[in-house]
Amino acid sequence: MDNIIAVIWKTVLLALAAPLVSGVIRKIKNNLRMRKGPTIFQPYLDARKLFLKDEVVSNNASWIFYAAPVIVFASSVCALTMILAAGKAPLMNDGLAILIAALFVLGLGRFFLALAGLDAGSSFGGMGSSREMFISSFAEPAAFIAVFVLCMGGGDGFRISNVLAGFALSMVALAETSRIPVDNRETHLELTMVHEAMVLEYSGRSLALIELASHIKQMAFFTLITFFFIAPAALCPAWPQFAVKIAVIALVFALVEISVAKMRLFRVVDFLTFSFFVALIATIAAGLGL
Numbered sequence: 001m002d003n004i005i006a007v008i009w010k011t012v013l014l015a016l017a018a019p020l021v022s023g024v025i026r027k028i029k030n031n032l033r034m035r036k037g038p039t040i041f042q043p044y045l046d047a048r049k050l051f052l053k054d055e056v057v058s059n060n061a062s063w064i065f066y067a068a069p070v071i072v073f074a075s076s077v078c079a080l081t082m083i084l085a086a087g088k089a090p091l092m093n094d095g096l097a098i099l100i101a102a103l104f105v106l107g108l109g110r111f112f113l114a115l116a117g118l119d120a121g122s123s124f125g126g127m128g129s130s131r132e133m134f135i136s137s138f139a140e141p142a143a144f145i146a147v148f149v150l151c152m153g154g155g156d157g158f159r160i161s162n163v164l165a166g167f168a169l170s171m172v173a174l175a176e177t178s179r180i181p182v183d184n185r186e187t188h189l190e191l192t193m194v195h196e197a198m199v200l201e202y203s204g205r206s207l208a209l210i211e212l213a214s215h216i217k218q219m220a221f222f223t224l225i226t227f228f229f230i231a232p233a234a235l236c237p238a239w240p241q242f243a244v245k246i247a248v249i250a251l252v253f254a255l256v257e258i259s260v261a262k263m264r265l266f267r268v269v270d271f272l273t274f275s276f277f278v279a280l281i282a283t284i285a286a287g288l289g290l
Contacts, residue, residue: 003085007081007084007085008081010084011077011080011081011084014080014084014216014219014223015077015080015216015219017219018212018215018216018218018219019043019044019047019212019215020040020041020043020044021215021218021219021222021246021250022043022215022218023038023039023040023041023042023043023044024040024247024250025250025253025254025257026038026040026042027039027040028250028251028254028255029254029257029258032254032255032258033258043211043215046208046211047208047211047212050203050204050205050207050208050211051204051205051208053203053204053205054203054204055202055203055204055205055206056203056204057201058120058121058122058201060119060120060121061119061120061121061201062119064112064115064116064119065116065119065120065201066206067112068112068113068115068116068119068206069116069202069205069206069207069209069210069213070209071108071109071112072109072112072113072209072210072213073209073210073212073213073216074109075105075106075108075109075112075213076106076109076213076214076216076217076220077213077216078102078105079102079103079105079106079109079217079220080216080219080220080223082098082099082101082102082105083098083099083102083220083223083224084223085098086098086099086102087227095151096147096148096151099147099150099151099224100144100147102220102224103140103143103144103147106176106217106220107136107140109213109217110132110136113129113132113198113199113210114129114132114133114198115129116198116201116202117129117132117197117198117199117201120201122200122201124193124197124200125197125198125200125201127197128193128194128195128196128197128198128199128200129197129198131194131197131265132194132195132198134265135175135182135194135268135272136175136176138175138268138269138272138273138276139172139175139176139272139275141276142168142169142171142172142272142275142276142278142279143169143172143176145165145168145276145279145280145282145283146165146166146168146169146172146228146279146282147169147224148283149161149162149164149165149279149282149283149285149286150162150165150227150228152283152286152287158229159285159286159290160282160285160290161282161283161285161286161290162228162229162282163228163229164278164279164281164282164285165228165278165279165282165283165286166225166228166229167275167278168275168276168278168279168282169221169224169225169228169275169279170225170249170252171271171272171274171275171278172221172272172275173218173221173222173225173253174253174256175268175271175272176217176221177214177217177218177221178194178195178196178214179253179256179257180256180257180260180261180262181256181260181261181262181263181268181271182194182262182263182268182271183195183262184262188200192262192265194265195214219246222246222249222250223246225249226242226245226246226249229245
């Protein structure tokens with residue numbers, strides 16, 4: 001019972017901090033580009049503004065359009081909770097099952113968001129949904145293998161297999177969180193946008209929920225990546241260490257985003273296929289006990 005309560009309040013804490021991480025990444029990028037940029041608390045201000053606005057809904061929208069934001073938000077929170085719970089369980093037994101289930105829960109949210117993109121009858125929504133499913137079909141296999149490698153090593157800190165699998169999962173996280181070089185959420189160019197195309201029809205409270213869900217999903221991936229570099233069991237009493245790891249991951253993601261250009265959509269296949277093969281090599285290394 002104590003473990004359940006601990007996981008719940010940590011989930012609440014990380015969910016509240018998730019928009020701040022996105023704000024920090026944006027601030028680092030702007031500073032490196034010699035720009036002032038918005039405050040690190042801008043995601044909170046954006047969410048507050050959206051919650052206060054009315055919604056405009058297409059006449060073609062069905063119940064899926066209304067339900068999708070709630071499902072996407074709930075799936076992100078649930079996945080974050082499951083990842084934290086996995087850190088308190090033996091990874092090769094219960095932990096593996098919980099982490100695999102967490103990836104499926106994130107996939108459920110993506111599925112409903114893609115349905116909502118099609119539901120409004122917008123050509124942009126359909127384009128974004130098809131691109132999202134196309135990218136996820138290459139990203140998910142690498143994520144599943146990386147998690148399996150983590151569990152083979154029992155989350156035992158710095159191992160070659162863990163580092164390789166963590167690298168593969170980081171590449172997947174760039175795709176799953178709609179970041180450069182896979183996607184660019186700062187633009188609305190028809191030829192390049194993926195995630196933004198799916199949510200163009202949303203406004204007001206629904207858009208706020210979707211944006212908050214994306215911040216929490218990013219925090220879930222960042223938390224999972226930390227498992228590859230520190231033992232999950234050490235996470236609970238070591239919050240300062242965990243915060244430093246999250247800050248380092250945020251810095252690395254910001255550096256990647258300002259160092260590379262966005263890829264053409266079909267080059268994303270090469271990017272994610274490479275992450276898949278890195279995860280496979282990590283599996284071999286784990287099998288050799290490295």
